[in-house]
Amino acid sequence: MCQCDNSEAVSGPCCPSSLTDEMWEIIQPLLPVRDLRKGGGVRKYGDRLVLDSIFYVLRSGCQWRMLPRDLMPWDAAHRWFTTWRRNGTWDRVHDELRRRVRIGAGRDPEPSAAVIDAQSIKTSEGGEARGFDAGKRTTGRKRHVIVDTMGLLLVVAVTSASVQDRAGGRAVLARLAAGFRTVSLVWADGGYANSVDSRLLSWARDTLNIVVEIVKRTDDVKGFKVLPRRWVVERSFGWLVRNRRLARDYERLTATSEAMIKVAMIRLMLVRLAGQPSRWSHESHRKTARTKTVEDHIAV
Template sequence: MPTAYDSDLTTLQWELLEPLIPAAKPGGRPRTTDMLSVLNAIFYLVVTGCQWRQLPHDFPCWSTVYSYFRRWRDDGTWSQINEHLRMQVRVSEDRHPSPSAAICDAQSVKVGNPRCHLIGFDGGKMVKGRKRHVLVDTLGLVLMVMVTAANISDQRGAKILFWKAQRQGASLSRLVRIWADAGYQGQALMKWVMDRFQYVLEVIKRSDNLAGFQVVPKRWIVERTFGWLLWSRRLNKDYEVLTRTAEALVYVAMIRLMVRRLAQEH
């Protein structure tokens, strides 16, 4: 299959994704849009950072592409595909499909759209915009993402993030330990997490005895995940009006990363 853009899916990558795409709704006119072209258009937008209306004309009409993206955002398809591929990657790495440990952290990013809802100022990072609260497994794969205004504290965001993670049910049923940085320290939060979810929240602090950059055990994993996300130019800033759209685009970026990794292993 010829590749027009670097972001396009290869034949093998499409074979891995195709079974996960929702079937057409029964009744009405049959689906005529090529789902491969829709996915290629969405990946092109995420990788290049272009606007929906600026999608090249060799893709389906931008409004058609966006309608599929929005539908799959609202019905949870993107998070479900992310979950399915994450389990496949874990199995390919000889890991249990469901993780027993995770790392949480938050990343503040500037907004690039004056119409964005929920904007705040992160006094610690000196960023006016939004904050991505993420929970990743020990491979750096996203288990859950939540986007808030940047003035929401890491601890407050973590509480909501853990509630969302627990609602995932069976896919995270083995989760017992979560590592975090000093922004999550405090006996009150640790006790709250244990009482509500039976998770052990372990804070890993940076050593005060070493100067300059240092790799902190476990915490480097989530920092690498943030680096992966920034490979996608659409995520270098938050251009989305709705936070749930911003969350869906994080899943899209991770889906592209995982399907490429799985295709290399076949």
């Protein structure tokens, strides 16, 4: 539990997952403003506390009902998470932050190339779209994502794990073409096409005007090898599963799973834009403790 009522002075956010002041200054103008002229009273919980509560669930992987009492009631936090999913707030904030990160890296706001891949993930019991991936021997769901060359999320679709990569690829490529007309090249692995079935490639080229280029493995090379372009999306999957809520799919709805992935990317981009360290643990404290232990050992 994260508590700030200790006797010692606490600097910064009380939870490692909470927003810092720099991160809050970036995201606050992007959140919807409530118009009191349309009725309704003053909100009891501010947006910053809402985000801190949602980020706590994301990073810790706890159940909504297990939110610490010094945050906000779980039902209110879940209600705001769902409201922002339905009214498109998560999408708008995510897309704007991605543009800012790209501009800060000296890139154009909109990408021209992307990388596609899928990740099978286990689920808890129940929920919609739950199946078995025979190739990965995983019962659960599959995350079909397209990222830019920096690894930032462009499109995501969560399906049953039994959905083939080529079928899921059609869905996310169609979303990509609708939302990003600047993208004309997409790199993919061999699971999206082979010598027998290359209909996905021709469909993308003729219908969407997108060239899907297959990056294949070399049969002569044994063991692990980093493949050009494909490592970018694999790193993005690694970023996602560092959040314990995403290490396994606990959501009952696929739309909720997609929203939680975007929330994870929102927090990652906020950390970058605010110039915060990527680790959310107290690394500096542990380093100081290790140094002190070594000094005490030398003194003895």
